[in-house]
Amino acid sequence: MENHYYVDSVKLSEAALKKKHELENDPSSRTDHMEYMAGMERIKSDIMEKVLAEMESYDYLQYTAKDVMAALSHNNCTVEDFKALLSPAAEPFLEKMAEKARLETQKHFGNTVYLFTPLYIANYCENYCVYCGFNCYNDIRRMKLNMEQIEHEMRVIADSGMEEILILTGESRIQSSVEYIGEACKLARKYFRMVGIEVYPLNTDEYRYLHECGVDYVTVFQETYNSDRYEQLHLLGHKRVFPYRFESQERALMAGMRGIACSALLGLSDFRKDALASALHVYYLQRKYPQAEISLSCPRLRPIINNEEIDPLDVHEKQLCQVLCAYRIFLPFCGITVSSRESESFRNGIVKIAATKVSAGVSTGIGDHESKYTGKDSDSAEGDEQFEINDSRSFDKMYSDMSSEGLQPVLNDYLYV
Numbered sequence: 001m002e003n004h005y006y007v008d009s010v011k012l013s014e015a016a017l018k019k020k021h022e023l024e025n026d027p028s029s030r031t032d033h034m035e036y037m038a039g040m041e042r043i044k045s046d047i048m049e050k051v052l053a054e055m056e057s058y059d060y061l062q063y064t065a066k067d068v069m070a071a072l073s074h075n076n077c078t079v080e081d082f083k084a085l086l087s088p089a090a091e092p093f094l095e096k097m098a099e100k101a102r103l104e105t106q107k108h109f110g111n112t113v114y115l116f117t118p119l120y121i122a123n124y125c126e127n128y129c130v131y132c133g134f135n136c137y138n139d140i141r142r143m144k145l146n147m148e149q150i151e152h153e154m155r156v157i158a159d160s161g162m163e164e165i166l167i168l169t170g171e172s173r174i175q176s177s178v179e180y181i182g183e184a185c186k187l188a189r190k191y192f193r194m195v196g197i198e199v200y201p202l203n204t205d206e207y208r209y210l211h212e213c214g215v216d217y218v219t220v221f222q223e224t225y226n227s228d229r230y231e232q233l234h235l236l237g238h239k240r241v242f243p244y245r246f247e248s249q250e251r252a253l254m255a256g257m258r259g260i261a262c263s264a265l266l267g268l269s270d271f272r273k274d275a276l277a278s279a280l281h282v283y284y285l286q287r288k289y290p291q292a293e294i295s296l297s298c299p300r301l302r303p304i305i306n307n308e309e310i311d312p313l314d315v316h317e318k319q320l321c322q323v324l325c326a327y328r329i330f331l332p333f334c335g336i337t338v339s340s341r342e343s344e345s346f347r348n349g350i351v352k353i354a355a356t357k358v359s360a361g362v363s364t365g366i367g368d369h370e371s372k373y374t375g376k377d378s379d380s381a382e383g384d385e386q387f388e389i390n391d392s393r394s395f396d397k398m399y400s401d402m403s404s405e406g407l408q409p410v411l412n413d414y415l416y417v
Contacts, residue, residue, distance in 0.1 A: 020137045023128060023235040033231040033240050041203040041251065049248045055225055055277040073095055077330045082279065085326035086272050087177030094322055101328035101354045106331055113407045114357040115398060116164035116194070117157055120366050121184055127237030129223070130267065133172045136237070140410045143366040144175050149186050154191045156369045160361060162195035163411040166219065171200035171239055171313075178206050182213040187289035189214035193412040196261075200238065201248040206237065207255035217259035217293065218252040220245065224269040225277035233268060243264035249285060256349045259272070260285070261337065266315045266323070267301035275323045278400045279330055286331075295335030295357070296327055300342070317346055328354040340389040346391045346403055347391055360398035362389050 003324060022029045036042060037105055063084045071081035072093065122144040125134040133140065145153065151250060159167065165188055169176035181199055187194045197210065199220040207218065221308050224230050227242050234240045249260040260279045264274035275298075300315050320342075338347050339357040339361040347358055363369060393401065402409045 012261065016137065022141060026128075030231070030235055030352065031240060033234065033242050034227065035240055035241065036043045036244055037238060039203075040238075040241065043247055043254070045247060045250055047250065047288070048243060049283070050055070050284055051246075051277050051280045052227070054280055055273050057274075058083060058276055062086040062093070063088055063089045065092070068093050071329075074101055079280070079330075082326060083276065084336070085229065085329060086275055086323065089244060090322060090326070091318070094318065096269070097322065097325040098353050102352065103326040103330040104328050105356065109356050111407050112356070112410045113351045113402050114164070114335075114358065114410045114413075115162065115360050115395065115402075116166055116196070117162050117359055117361045117395065118166045118198070118364070119150075119157065119362060119369070120168045121150050121151055122169040122172070122176045122180075123173040123366050124175035125237075126172045126174065126210055126233045127239040129239060130174055130233055130235065130264075140371070145251075147183055149367060151187050151190075153367065153369045154187060157293070159190040161399075161411070162361065162395055163192055164190045164196070166196040166198055166359075168198045168251040169200070170348040171237065172335050173200065173238075176200075178202065179208065182210055185210060185213040185215050188297065193299055193414060201245050202251065203271060204251045204255045207252045208259060209291035211256050213375075217261065218249065218257050219251075219261040219263070219297065220248040221263045221265055221297070221299070222278070222281070223265045225268040225274050225281075226263055230366055235251070246281075249281075250288075253285070253289045253292050256291075259295065261295045261297055261335075262373065263299060265299050265301060265318065271315045271372055272317065275326070279327055282331060282334055287335075293335070295337060297339065298324055298327070317343075324350055324354040340391040342390055344391045344393060344401075348401060350400065351407060358398065358402075360393060361395040363394065364389060 005241060056168060060083065067084040068087070068090045071077065071084045081306050091099065099191070123134050124144060125136050126144050127135060128137055129135050154165070167184055169181065169186060176199065181197065182244055183193055185197065195214050197215050202210070223233065224243060230242050239245060248282045252260050263328070264278045266274060267276070274316060278296060282296055284295055285292070299321065300320060324336060327334065335357055335358040336355045338350055340359050342369055347355070351358060399409045
Protein backbone atom coordinates (compact mmCIF):
# COMPACT_ATOMS: atom_id res chain seq x y z
CA MET A 1 0.00 0.00 0.00
CA GLU A 2 1.26 3.47 -0.83
CA ASN A 3 2.74 5.32 2.11
CA HIS A 4 0.76 8.53 1.92
CA TYR A 5 -2.52 10.01 2.98
CA TYR A 6 -5.37 9.92 0.48
CA VAL A 7 -6.67 13.51 0.55
CA ASP A 8 -9.31 15.17 -1.57
CA SER A 9 -11.25 18.41 -1.43
CA VAL A 10 -14.66 17.70 -2.86
CA LYS A 11 -15.95 20.33 -5.27
CA LEU A 12 -19.53 19.76 -6.27
CA SER A 13 -20.26 19.65 -9.97
CA GLU A 14 -23.21 21.49 -11.45
CA ALA A 15 -24.97 18.14 -11.87
CA ALA A 16 -24.36 17.25 -8.22
CA LEU A 17 -25.71 20.60 -7.05
CA LYS A 18 -28.79 20.05 -9.21
CA LYS A 19 -29.32 16.63 -7.63
CA LYS A 20 -28.87 18.10 -4.14
CA HIS A 21 -31.51 20.74 -4.87
CA GLU A 22 -33.87 18.09 -6.24
CA LEU A 23 -33.53 15.90 -3.16
CA GLU A 24 -34.16 18.83 -0.84
CA ASN A 25 -37.21 20.16 -2.66
CA ASP A 26 -38.87 17.18 -4.30
CA PRO A 27 -39.78 14.32 -1.92
CA SER A 28 -40.88 12.19 -4.88
CA SER A 29 -37.25 12.05 -6.07
CA ARG A 30 -36.20 10.12 -2.96
CA THR A 31 -36.32 6.37 -2.44
CA ASP A 32 -38.70 4.85 0.13
CA HIS A 33 -36.88 5.13 3.47
CA MET A 34 -38.69 2.05 4.86
CA GLU A 35 -37.66 -0.26 1.98
CA TYR A 36 -34.47 -2.34 2.19
CA MET A 37 -31.93 -1.87 -0.59
CA ALA A 38 -30.21 -4.69 -2.44
CA GLY A 39 -27.75 -6.59 -0.24
CA MET A 40 -29.30 -5.49 3.04
CA GLU A 41 -29.97 -8.40 5.39
CA ARG A 42 -33.45 -8.76 6.89
CA ILE A 43 -33.79 -10.38 10.30
CA LYS A 44 -36.81 -11.63 12.19
CA SER A 45 -37.31 -9.30 15.12
CA ASP A 46 -40.24 -7.47 16.69
CA ILE A 47 -38.14 -4.97 18.65
CA MET A 48 -38.55 -2.10 16.19
CA GLU A 49 -42.31 -2.59 16.10
CA LYS A 50 -42.55 -2.51 19.91
CA VAL A 51 -40.28 0.53 20.30
CA LEU A 52 -42.04 2.60 17.66
CA ALA A 53 -45.49 1.71 19.02
CA GLU A 54 -44.49 2.91 22.51
CA MET A 55 -42.92 6.08 21.15
CA GLU A 56 -45.83 7.01 18.91
CA SER A 57 -48.37 6.57 21.71
CA TYR A 58 -46.29 8.53 24.24
CA ASP A 59 -48.12 11.67 25.32
CA TYR A 60 -45.75 13.19 27.86
CA LEU A 61 -48.10 16.08 28.63
CA GLN A 62 -50.53 13.71 30.35
CA TYR A 63 -48.15 13.04 33.26
CA THR A 64 -48.48 14.95 36.52
CA ALA A 65 -46.36 15.64 39.57
CA LYS A 66 -48.19 12.78 41.28
CA ASP A 67 -47.04 10.38 38.57
CA VAL A 68 -43.44 11.57 38.96
CA MET A 69 -43.48 11.20 42.75
CA ALA A 70 -44.90 7.69 42.39
CA ALA A 71 -42.16 6.77 39.91
CA LEU A 72 -39.47 8.04 42.28
CA SER A 73 -40.93 6.05 45.16
CA HIS A 74 -40.76 2.70 43.35
CA ASN A 75 -37.79 0.37 43.84
CA ASN A 76 -38.06 -0.88 40.29
CA CYS A 77 -38.74 1.62 37.53
CA THR A 78 -41.36 0.44 35.04
CA VAL A 79 -41.78 1.67 31.47
CA GLU A 80 -44.68 3.81 32.66
CA ASP A 81 -42.53 5.26 35.46
CA PHE A 82 -39.80 6.03 32.93
CA LYS A 83 -42.29 7.91 30.75
CA ALA A 84 -43.25 10.04 33.74
CA LEU A 85 -39.61 10.80 34.53
CA LEU A 86 -39.03 12.01 30.96
CA SER A 87 -42.07 14.27 31.00
CA PRO A 88 -42.11 18.04 31.60
CA ALA A 89 -43.86 17.30 34.91
CA ALA A 90 -40.56 15.84 36.18
CA GLU A 91 -38.52 19.00 35.64
CA PRO A 92 -39.24 20.43 39.15
CA PHE A 93 -38.05 17.09 40.60
CA LEU A 94 -34.63 17.13 38.93
CA GLU A 95 -32.71 17.21 42.23
CA LYS A 96 -34.64 14.20 43.55
CA MET A 97 -34.07 12.40 40.23
CA ALA A 98 -30.36 13.18 40.37
CA GLU A 99 -30.05 11.82 43.89
CA LYS A 100 -31.87 8.61 43.00
CA ALA A 101 -29.75 8.26 39.85
CA ARG A 102 -26.55 8.85 41.85
CA LEU A 103 -27.45 6.10 44.31
CA GLU A 104 -28.17 3.67 41.46
CA THR A 105 -24.88 4.54 39.76
CA GLN A 106 -22.88 4.02 42.95
CA LYS A 107 -24.68 0.75 43.69
CA HIS A 108 -23.79 -0.80 40.34
CA PHE A 109 -20.63 1.04 39.22
CA GLY A 110 -19.11 2.39 42.43
CA ASN A 111 -17.12 5.58 41.82
CA THR A 112 -15.54 4.41 38.57
CA VAL A 113 -15.58 6.27 35.26
CA TYR A 114 -14.31 4.67 32.05
CA LEU A 115 -12.13 6.59 29.59
CA PHE A 116 -11.78 6.04 25.84
CA THR A 117 -10.92 7.99 22.71
CA PRO A 118 -12.26 7.97 19.15
CA LEU A 119 -10.07 7.59 16.06
CA TYR A 120 -11.50 8.71 12.72
CA ILE A 121 -9.65 6.93 9.90
CA ALA A 122 -11.71 8.23 6.93
CA ASN A 123 -14.33 10.91 6.31
CA TYR A 124 -15.65 9.91 2.89
CA CYS A 125 -19.42 9.45 2.90
CA GLU A 126 -22.06 8.41 0.38
CA ASN A 127 -25.04 9.68 2.40
CA TYR A 128 -26.75 13.04 2.32
CA CYS A 129 -27.70 13.71 5.94
CA VAL A 130 -28.42 17.42 6.15
CA TYR A 131 -27.06 17.89 9.71
CA CYS A 132 -23.70 16.06 9.32
CA GLY A 133 -20.36 17.62 8.39
CA PHE A 134 -19.33 14.46 6.52
CA ASN A 135 -22.37 14.44 4.20
CA CYS A 136 -21.54 13.81 0.55
CA TYR A 137 -22.65 17.28 -0.55
CA ASN A 138 -20.52 19.15 1.98
CA ASP A 139 -17.38 20.75 0.53
CA ILE A 140 -14.70 19.61 3.00
CA ARG A 141 -11.23 18.09 2.83
CA ARG A 142 -11.76 14.35 2.49
CA MET A 143 -9.17 11.89 3.71
CA LYS A 144 -8.65 8.16 4.06
CA LEU A 145 -5.64 6.95 6.06
CA ASN A 146 -3.66 3.95 4.89
CA MET A 147 -2.54 1.26 7.33
CA GLU A 148 0.81 2.86 8.05
CA GLN A 149 -0.81 6.16 9.00
CA ILE A 150 -3.52 4.37 11.01
CA GLU A 151 -0.87 2.52 13.01
CA HIS A 152 1.02 5.77 13.57
CA GLU A 153 -2.12 7.44 14.92
CA MET A 154 -2.78 4.45 17.17
CA ARG A 155 0.76 4.47 18.48
CA VAL A 156 0.48 8.17 19.39
CA ILE A 157 -2.80 7.52 21.23
CA ALA A 158 -1.50 4.40 23.01
CA ASP A 159 1.62 6.26 24.14
CA SER A 160 -0.66 8.66 26.02
CA GLY A 161 -1.85 5.75 28.19
CA MET A 162 -5.24 5.13 26.60
CA GLU A 163 -6.35 1.47 26.46
CA GLU A 164 -9.72 1.71 24.72
CA ILE A 165 -10.31 3.05 21.23
CA LEU A 166 -13.37 3.64 19.07
CA ILE A 167 -12.67 3.45 15.33
CA LEU A 168 -14.88 5.59 13.09
CA THR A 169 -15.28 6.18 9.38
CA GLY A 170 -17.63 8.08 7.14
CA GLU A 171 -20.34 5.86 5.68
CA SER A 172 -18.74 4.84 2.38
CA ARG A 173 -18.36 1.19 1.44
CA ILE A 174 -16.28 2.26 -1.57
CA GLN A 175 -13.64 4.22 0.36
CA SER A 176 -13.94 2.37 3.69
CA SER A 177 -14.60 -1.27 2.82
CA VAL A 178 -15.32 -3.90 5.46
CA GLU A 179 -11.87 -5.35 4.75
CA TYR A 180 -10.23 -1.94 5.26
CA ILE A 181 -12.01 -1.52 8.58
CA GLY A 182 -11.05 -5.08 9.55
CA GLU A 183 -7.36 -4.46 8.91
CA ALA A 184 -7.53 -1.30 11.04
CA CYS A 185 -9.12 -3.32 13.84
CA LYS A 186 -6.36 -5.93 13.66
CA LEU A 187 -3.84 -3.12 14.15
CA ALA A 188 -5.85 -1.75 17.05
CA ARG A 189 -5.58 -5.07 18.92
CA LYS A 190 -1.81 -4.55 19.01
CA TYR A 191 -2.18 -1.33 20.98
CA PHE A 192 -5.49 -1.41 22.87
CA ARG A 193 -7.32 -3.76 25.22
CA MET A 194 -10.79 -2.66 24.05
CA VAL A 195 -11.74 -1.96 20.43
CA GLY A 196 -15.07 -0.52 19.33
CA ILE A 197 -16.33 0.59 15.94
CA GLU A 198 -18.79 3.22 14.80
CA VAL A 199 -19.16 2.67 11.05
CA TYR A 200 -21.98 2.17 8.55
CA PRO A 201 -24.49 -0.62 9.36
CA LEU A 202 -23.42 -4.12 8.29
CA ASN A 203 -24.90 -7.54 7.75
CA THR A 204 -24.44 -10.26 10.36
CA ASP A 205 -21.64 -12.05 8.48
CA GLU A 206 -19.74 -8.77 8.14
CA TYR A 207 -20.07 -8.01 11.85
CA ARG A 208 -18.87 -11.57 12.53
CA TYR A 209 -15.79 -10.94 10.37
CA LEU A 210 -14.99 -7.72 12.23
CA HIS A 211 -15.46 -9.50 15.55
CA GLU A 212 -12.85 -12.01 14.37
CA CYS A 213 -10.61 -9.05 13.53
CA GLY A 214 -10.75 -7.95 17.17
CA VAL A 215 -13.84 -5.77 17.59
CA ASP A 216 -15.48 -5.93 21.02
CA TYR A 217 -18.48 -3.65 20.58
CA VAL A 218 -20.49 -1.74 17.99
CA THR A 219 -22.04 1.72 18.28
CA VAL A 220 -24.78 2.87 15.91
CA PHE A 221 -26.74 6.09 16.26
CA GLN A 222 -30.31 5.88 15.01
CA GLU A 223 -30.18 9.71 14.96
CA THR A 224 -33.96 9.97 15.40
CA TYR A 225 -36.53 7.25 15.99
CA ASN A 226 -39.26 9.35 14.37
CA SER A 227 -39.39 7.70 10.93
CA ASP A 228 -41.10 10.70 9.28
CA ARG A 229 -38.46 13.10 10.58
CA TYR A 230 -35.77 10.56 9.68
CA GLU A 231 -36.99 10.64 6.06
CA GLN A 232 -36.72 14.44 5.97
CA LEU A 233 -33.13 14.42 7.28
CA HIS A 234 -31.61 11.49 5.36
CA LEU A 235 -32.13 12.23 1.70
CA LEU A 236 -29.67 9.94 -0.07
CA GLY A 237 -27.59 6.82 0.51
CA HIS A 238 -27.86 3.56 2.42
CA LYS A 239 -28.37 5.44 5.66
CA ARG A 240 -31.75 6.52 4.35
CA VAL A 241 -33.14 3.03 5.07
CA PHE A 242 -34.64 3.39 8.55
CA PRO A 243 -35.32 -0.29 9.50
CA TYR A 244 -31.92 -1.56 8.36
CA ARG A 245 -30.22 1.00 10.58
CA PHE A 246 -32.52 0.24 13.49
CA GLU A 247 -31.64 -3.46 13.42
CA SER A 248 -27.85 -2.90 13.28
CA GLN A 249 -27.21 -3.55 16.97
CA GLU A 250 -29.21 -6.76 16.91
CA ARG A 251 -27.28 -8.04 13.88
CA ALA A 252 -24.04 -7.24 15.72
CA LEU A 253 -25.18 -9.24 18.75
CA MET A 254 -26.25 -12.11 16.51
CA ALA A 255 -22.70 -12.05 15.12
CA GLY A 256 -21.20 -12.55 18.57
CA MET A 257 -20.20 -9.02 19.52
CA ARG A 258 -19.74 -8.60 23.25
CA GLY A 259 -21.48 -5.26 23.43
CA ILE A 260 -23.44 -2.61 21.57
CA ALA A 261 -24.46 1.01 22.10
CA CYS A 262 -27.66 2.80 21.06
CA SER A 263 -28.41 6.48 20.73
CA ALA A 264 -30.49 9.22 19.22
CA LEU A 265 -28.96 12.57 18.30
CA LEU A 266 -30.99 14.77 20.61
CA GLY A 267 -32.31 17.86 18.90
CA LEU A 268 -33.15 16.35 15.52
CA SER A 269 -36.72 15.65 16.61
CA ASP A 270 -38.80 15.66 19.81
CA PHE A 271 -36.05 14.83 22.32
CA ARG A 272 -38.38 13.30 24.90
CA LYS A 273 -39.77 10.79 22.42
CA ASP A 274 -36.31 10.05 21.03
CA ALA A 275 -34.98 9.51 24.56
CA LEU A 276 -37.87 7.13 25.28
CA ALA A 277 -37.23 5.16 22.09
CA SER A 278 -33.45 4.97 22.72
CA ALA A 279 -33.95 3.54 26.20
CA LEU A 280 -36.65 1.11 25.07
CA HIS A 281 -34.37 -0.07 22.27
CA VAL A 282 -31.84 -1.00 24.98
CA TYR A 283 -34.57 -2.36 27.27
CA TYR A 284 -35.85 -4.88 24.72
CA LEU A 285 -32.37 -5.85 23.53
CA GLN A 286 -31.32 -6.54 27.13
CA ARG A 287 -34.20 -8.95 27.56
CA LYS A 288 -33.53 -10.74 24.29
CA TYR A 289 -29.71 -10.87 24.67
CA PRO A 290 -29.09 -10.94 28.45
CA GLN A 291 -25.42 -11.86 27.96
CA ALA A 292 -24.65 -8.64 26.10
CA GLU A 293 -23.13 -5.44 27.47
CA ILE A 294 -25.46 -2.71 26.29
CA SER A 295 -24.98 1.01 26.70
CA LEU A 296 -26.54 4.35 25.81
CA SER A 297 -25.00 7.50 24.42
CA CYS A 298 -26.69 10.89 24.64
CA PRO A 299 -25.23 13.29 22.05
CA ARG A 300 -26.75 16.65 21.22
CA LEU A 301 -26.40 18.47 17.91
CA ARG A 302 -23.17 20.40 17.45
CA PRO A 303 -22.10 22.99 14.82
CA ILE A 304 -20.59 21.60 11.59
CA ILE A 305 -18.42 23.07 8.82
CA ASN A 306 -20.46 25.08 6.29
CA ASN A 307 -23.55 25.17 8.49
CA GLU A 308 -23.28 27.53 11.43
CA GLU A 309 -27.02 27.31 12.08
CA ILE A 310 -26.81 23.79 13.54
CA ASP A 311 -26.64 24.09 17.33
CA PRO A 312 -28.30 22.23 20.24
CA LEU A 313 -30.49 25.15 21.22
CA ASP A 314 -33.66 23.14 21.72
CA VAL A 315 -32.22 20.65 24.24
CA HIS A 316 -30.72 22.50 27.17
CA GLU A 317 -28.34 21.10 29.78
CA LYS A 318 -31.05 20.74 32.43
CA GLN A 319 -33.16 18.77 29.98
CA LEU A 320 -30.19 16.60 29.05
CA CYS A 321 -29.53 16.01 32.75
CA GLN A 322 -33.18 14.96 33.18
CA VAL A 323 -32.84 12.46 30.32
CA LEU A 324 -29.63 10.99 31.77
CA CYS A 325 -31.07 10.66 35.26
CA ALA A 326 -34.17 8.98 33.84
CA TYR A 327 -31.94 6.60 31.85
CA ARG A 328 -30.04 5.60 34.99
CA ILE A 329 -33.16 5.06 37.10
CA PHE A 330 -34.85 3.00 34.36
CA LEU A 331 -31.74 1.05 33.28
CA PRO A 332 -29.55 0.79 36.40
CA PHE A 333 -27.06 -1.69 34.87
CA CYS A 334 -26.63 0.15 31.58
CA GLY A 335 -23.46 2.01 30.70
CA ILE A 336 -24.04 5.68 29.83
CA THR A 337 -21.54 7.63 27.72
CA VAL A 338 -21.29 11.42 27.61
CA SER A 339 -19.15 12.65 24.75
CA SER A 340 -16.95 15.69 24.20
CA ARG A 341 -19.93 17.39 22.55
CA GLU A 342 -20.74 18.51 26.12
CA SER A 343 -18.89 21.05 28.23
CA GLU A 344 -16.17 20.29 30.75
CA SER A 345 -18.31 21.44 33.66
CA PHE A 346 -21.32 19.39 32.57
CA ARG A 347 -19.28 16.22 32.15
CA ASN A 348 -17.52 16.72 35.48
CA GLY A 349 -20.91 16.89 37.16
CA ILE A 350 -22.82 14.18 35.32
CA VAL A 351 -20.21 11.46 35.92
CA LYS A 352 -20.95 11.78 39.62
CA ILE A 353 -24.66 11.27 38.99
CA ALA A 354 -25.47 9.05 36.03
CA ALA A 355 -22.76 8.73 33.37
CA THR A 356 -20.16 5.96 33.50
CA LYS A 357 -17.99 6.69 30.47
CA VAL A 358 -16.39 9.77 28.89
CA SER A 359 -14.11 10.39 25.94
CA ALA A 360 -10.76 12.14 26.32
CA GLY A 361 -8.12 13.46 23.96
CA VAL A 362 -10.79 13.75 21.28
CA SER A 363 -10.39 14.70 17.64
CA THR A 364 -13.13 14.28 15.05
CA GLY A 365 -10.69 15.11 12.24
CA ILE A 366 -8.50 12.75 10.23
CA GLY A 367 -4.76 12.26 10.71
CA ASP A 368 -4.20 14.95 13.33
CA HIS A 369 -3.48 13.09 16.57
CA GLU A 370 0.27 13.71 16.48
CA SER A 371 -0.21 17.47 16.21
CA LYS A 372 -2.93 17.50 18.89
CA TYR A 373 -1.28 15.04 21.29
CA THR A 374 2.37 16.08 21.02
CA GLY A 375 2.18 19.65 19.74
CA LYS A 376 4.51 18.78 16.86
CA ASP A 377 3.80 20.28 13.47
CA SER A 378 2.83 17.60 10.99
CA ASP A 379 3.90 17.64 7.34
CA SER A 380 0.94 15.46 6.43
CA ALA A 381 -2.43 16.77 5.34
CA GLU A 382 -5.40 16.52 7.65
CA GLY A 383 -9.05 15.81 6.91
CA ASP A 384 -11.83 18.06 8.18
CA GLU A 385 -13.77 17.31 11.35
CA GLN A 386 -17.27 15.85 11.51
CA PHE A 387 -18.42 18.43 14.08
CA GLU A 388 -17.00 20.85 16.63
CA ILE A 389 -16.25 19.38 20.05
CA ASN A 390 -16.87 21.29 23.28
CA ASP A 391 -14.56 19.57 25.77
CA SER A 392 -11.02 19.34 24.37
CA ARG A 393 -9.23 18.01 27.46
CA SER A 394 -6.31 15.66 26.91
CA PHE A 395 -6.22 12.16 28.34
CA ASP A 396 -3.87 13.26 31.16
CA LYS A 397 -6.07 16.23 32.04
CA MET A 398 -9.24 14.15 31.99
CA TYR A 399 -7.64 11.47 34.16
CA SER A 400 -6.44 14.10 36.64
CA ASP A 401 -9.79 15.90 36.71
CA MET A 402 -11.76 12.69 37.30
CA SER A 403 -9.40 11.73 40.12
CA SER A 404 -9.71 15.15 41.73
CA GLU A 405 -13.51 14.75 41.67
CA GLY A 406 -13.16 11.65 43.87
CA LEU A 407 -13.69 9.24 40.98
CA GLN A 408 -11.57 6.29 39.90
CA PRO A 409 -10.69 6.51 36.19
CA VAL A 410 -10.71 3.05 34.57
CA LEU A 411 -8.84 2.34 31.34
CA ASN A 412 -9.75 -1.31 31.03
CA ASP A 413 -11.35 -3.95 33.26
CA TYR A 414 -11.03 -7.05 31.07
CA LEU A 415 -8.63 -9.93 31.44
CA TYR A 416 -7.87 -11.85 28.23
CA VAL A 417 -6.68 -15.43 28.67
